[in-house]
Amino acid sequence: MRSTSPIILFYTSYFGKPVDIAAIPECGSPVEWTNDRRRLSEATAVVFHLPDFREIADARKYGGQDWVAWSMESRRNYPLMADPRFMRHFDITMTYETGSDVWAPYLPPHAFWQKARASPIARKTETALAVHFQSSKFDDSRRGALVAELSHHVGVDRYGRHQPNRHVEGPDLGRQTKLEIISRYPFCLALENSIAPDYVTEKMFDPLAAGTVPVYLGAPNAARFVPENSYIDAASFGSPAQLAAYLRHLVETPAEYQAYFAWRDRPLPERLADWITQSEVAPTCRLAALVHRRLAERQPGLSRRSSLPFGPLPFLRARLRRWRKG
Known part of the structure; x- marks a missing residue:
């Protein structure tokens, strides 16, 4: 039986490897974590690891869904983080930068x-x-x-x-x-x-x-x-x-x-x-709490129609790249 908690989907890999869902700690705000892309339409929030940006373009965005831009890498090494045309597709940021919606610094406990x-x-x-x-x-x-x-x-x-x-x-x-x-x-x-x-x-x-x-x-x-x-x-x-x-x-x-x-x-x-x-609370737990708050503030009855934020051609290229990788 599937959980009735909000679903947070890790859509991309993490430097080419699947995100380890089992390693995510228990949080006070219950959510269901998954990296199964087939559940994209069900997800309340979708997390994209920006250094793996080549895997992003074939994602459909559904009405009422939050997209999360996640990166611990310097924006100098990944200039897309500073590109407003790219970043406008995301509703939540989760990075090392103090101004992020979910701050994830390297600070030790x-x-x-x-x-x-x-x-x-x-x-x-x-x-x-x-x-x-x-x-x-x-x-x-x-x-x-x-x-x-x-x-x-x-x-x-x-x-x-x-x-x-x-x-x-x-x-x-x-x-x-x-x-x-x-x-x-x-x-x-x-x-x-x-x-x-x-x-x-x-x-x-x-x-x-x-x-x-x-x-x-x-x-x-x-x-x-x-x-x-x-x-x-x-x-x-x-x-x-x-x-x-x-x-x-x-x-x-x-x-x-x-x-x-x-x-x-x-x-x-x-x-x-x-x-x-502040940083001792796992970023994933703070993300879960934020997703709960945003879900509570969301107007009921929003359409779940999907769109292709990056356009049809990048969508097809990303699908082809994924197919070639098997």
Whole structure:
């Protein structure tokens, strides 16, 4: 027997793989989650993962149905997110941007910050001053040029699939191993793949968890997402040479270096603590609550006639592409 709860359909894949419905947590606002496209006409809301935009054009939109634009990727890497002609087809946004209808930031939960405070700062045993992890080739931020130039002035050990000069020794336990490696360096290059407001990812937070100072390149408002004086803003230096000189100065002046860890002994800023509390409720649960509210406000008797928002030709192309994939 089918549920009488609102149906939320994940129409697209998530980077080519089906959305894992079983992993969605239980919410206070009951909904039925599905990724069965055959149920499109029944769905109260339909979620589209924007990086998989090629799968969107063959969707019909039914009267009274909400379409959700979902992405955790920078709008710099996916310009459709900034295209009003494309975005006008969506009723709800669910992204990392603070202005989204359902805000889905990369902010770690309160438990992360408590554990970071309680963990001792490891001895910095590596010869190189900085470590950098990178696997993706995306480089809208020009992080590659920064790493290359900085490496002329200070030692930088590079891990990951993109141009590494060091490799994990022994078993690789994923994030645990990554944090253990980071903890051995005074600095970690935390370089986003693009620069966009609010786009502050785990690259900033992993060094804080490891007891290392992030050297950050990314969101111009990154300071809103972390405690005061907890990171170094690479963009505030006139050149990589000046940044390198400052890193050397900090290592030679322990008191100034240690000042970057003073946040561990202070309460989180109230605004940041409020954001963390808000984001600890799963985005899917907040989406479910919003769908319930919008459904309650909807006028009864709306026509369920469908339309092709992107037009017949894109519809046919998308169907053909899906047929070729089997």
